[in-house]
Amino acid sequence: MITDTNTITRIIEVFDFLQKSDSDFIQSFFNRVNRIELPASQPICQQGTQCSHLALVISGSAKVYKVSENGREITLYRIGPGESCILTASCIMNGEPFPAYAVSEEPIEALLINTTDVIRWTDDTAAWRNYLFGLINSRLSEVIGVVEEVAFRRVDRRLASYLIQRSDSTNGLIETTHQVIASDLGTSREVVSRILKDLEQQQMISTTRGAIRISNRARLNEKSGETQ
């Protein structure tokens, strides 16, 4: 249950479907949900477990990823403010175990909702239902995008795209390790190291321990767009 008016206002701002809901639903919504905070790098869902709650992210971010037997990882998608770990909802609806892992990246502030409320609101409330449908649909599109990437695109091009994307919000400096990049892309650390070295020799980037700086964004972008 959430009563603080400031918090409620802040939450309504983040979640579109609440703005479209009537006051009855909003009232019962805040009566039933709980707010939690999680530090960064906290496991949220384990592959193969049953989910008892649905989490809606207010602030911070999480990622959903797969792990292979020999330890390689690939990120399926990320969850940001206003979104939810829709795979959880999917598991709640179908009673299936969670097919991946989820972990917080930045510290997370989230709403926890009981499975019974999730199901009830899906039946009762159009705005909530559309929110869930919309999310699960965009996840499906995103994961199909991952299939396309992994199956068809060369790793150097994918890495170039990745660097372009990540540098958008950080003014050309990306603070991360080769291993983290490899885990996002679903490849191995050595491959990332080698390609980064190539990009450095072609003077598109410069690298230091724990960071990459984009030095020629235009050429990197060109590379990311090359076919094959």
Added chain:
Amino acid sequence: MITDTNTITRIIEVFDFLQKSDSDFIQSFFNRVNRIELPASQPICQQGTQCSHLALVISGSAKVYKVSENGREITLYRIGPGESCILTASCIMNGEPFPAYAVSEEPIEALLINTTDVIRWTDDTAAWRNYLFGLINSRLSEVIGVVEEVAFRRVDRRLASYLIQRSDSTNGLIETTHQVIASDLGTSREVVSRILKDLEQQQMISTTRGAIRISNRARLNEKSGETQ
């Protein structure tokens, strides 16, 4: 509109959600839907187009797949009796273009539903809503499975699994070409040819033009289960 009692009975048998629906919905359902037939290998949805109808498959099968710029393909999932091209529903709900291609494999008998009916029934009818949710959820799981396969498993193991699966219903004989297998797995024809040759030399299969016969299912199954 469908009036023939036999057809209606047959359709209700295939679609679970109709068995769980009240007679009012069933009546309006058969008032609003139309039955169509499609031959094999008929394109159903084109990537990038808008969908105006949702198709529910009564009999036959279709596949949903991605195509790369240089012509390689990968199958995302198949649609069988009682299922629907849920990506279409997803596009209808979100107003997004279809992110892949769909084509009939066997001749298809299907129900066509207007987008307006799809949306209305999703609001009105719990059984229909749960049907859609269930389908889209299982598609999401399947596509995540494809990501896992492509990102982590070796092609020879994946091919072994594929042969095992396909031979289940056909008594050990698989009538198909290397190109078709390659398109399902998201690899190239040459790779499939070479691996099949290996498997043949290891006497797990025998191959002829247009067909593969499983000769040692146990060993092939063993190979399919090997880690990495």
Added chain:
DNA sequence: TGCACTGTGTGACTTAGTCACATACATTTA
């Protein structure tokens, strides 16, 4: 200063994908 930990570099090797062909079987056409 020495030590442990994490991050990166590298060679050698295997697996996978591409390209350019050659060859083999099947169906139609002359």
Added chain:
DNA sequence: TAAATGTATGTGACTAAGTCACACAGTGCA
């Protein structure tokens, strides 16, 4: 029936990607 055409498969040479084993470098702490 032979030739022509089309489809299916085989193969070598090459590039790209993943694996393994290990070297080495930067960072922080004892």
